Amino acid sequence: MTLETEKKIKVAVNGGINYGAKLNGKQLMTLAKYLDDDQELEVTTFQQLYIEIPEDGNEKVLNEFEEVGLSCYPVGNFVKSLRTCNFCKGSEQEGMPVAKELNKRIAGKPVPFTLKPAYTGCPIGCGEPMMNDIGVMKMKDTYTLYIGGKSKGHDARVGIKLMEKLTPEEIYDSVEKIISMYSEQGKKRESFYRFVSRIGIEEIRKSVCNSDETWDKTFELERREM
Numbered sequence: 001m002t003l004e005t006e007k008k009i010k011v012a013v014n015g016g017i018n019y020g021a022k023l024n025g026k027q028l029m030t031l032a033k034y035l036d037d038d039q040e041l042e043v044t045t046f047q048q049l050y051i052e053i054p055e056d057g058n059e060k061v062l063n064e065f066e067e068v069g070l071s072c073y074p075v076g077n078f079v080k081s082l083r084t085c086n087f088c089k090g091s092e093q094e095g096m097p098v099a100k101e102l103n104k105r106i107a108g109k110p111v112p113f114t115l116k117p118a119y120t121g122c123p124i125g126c127g128e129p130m131m132n133d134i135g136v137m138k139m140k141d142t143y144t145l146y147i148g149g150k151s152k153g154h155d156a157r158v159g160i161k162l163m164e165k166l167t168p169e170e171i172y173d174s175v176e177k178i179i180s181m182y183s184e185q186g187k188k189r190e191s192f193y194r195f196v197s198r199i200g201i202e203e204i205r206k207s208v209c210n211s212d213e214t215w216d217k218t219f220e221l222e223r224r225e226m
Helices: 025-032 058-067 096-106 168-185 192-199 201-208 212-225
Strands: 008-014 049-054 071-074 117-120 134-139 142-147 160-166
Touching: 008 058, 025 058, 049 058, 058 071, 096 117, 096 134, 096 168, 134 168, 142 168, 160 168, 160 201, 168 192, 168 201, 192 201
Parallel strands: 117 134
Antiparallel strands: 008 049, 008 071, 134 142, 142 160
């Protein structure tokens, strides 16, 4: 049976979180093994490539991808892999370890509709955290969390600042709680943007805050916005 007649599934791959969205020669050659001469790779705006691989034995193919350093993710109604900046000021200064851990915890989780998270290591915002569903921005030694951004359409809007001055553990916990809330309370094919509008920012804040210290950070933020 040739690649043309085999039943295939679509998967998303990238080179993982690093200094820019890059692939090396070995990774490209491995991907090319599963492409016909006239077949194309789809490049997404979320630093991913879509490739179709044989459904039969797909686990072996995914393992082969991972062996050359490719990260693999499901396509569809799942949390996308974290879109990031290029970490131009360095790994530690811009929080690359935090971005990698956050991506490890959330990417690939099933949700009512495709959810796009983004991360940037400084206030310049190259990773566009304020224009995506969930955005994290590193501010010196702490992290600011935005939700509900929308980059397209007549109703496009900047994300709402939900919490600030968070530690890495608070960021992991808060984002995971938001995604769990969306998974449980979101309607079928309801975008995260519409979910935030329907549930309300205050209700989401209440659900996310699990300690007096975290609540104080949102209270301080609300007080300054008044």
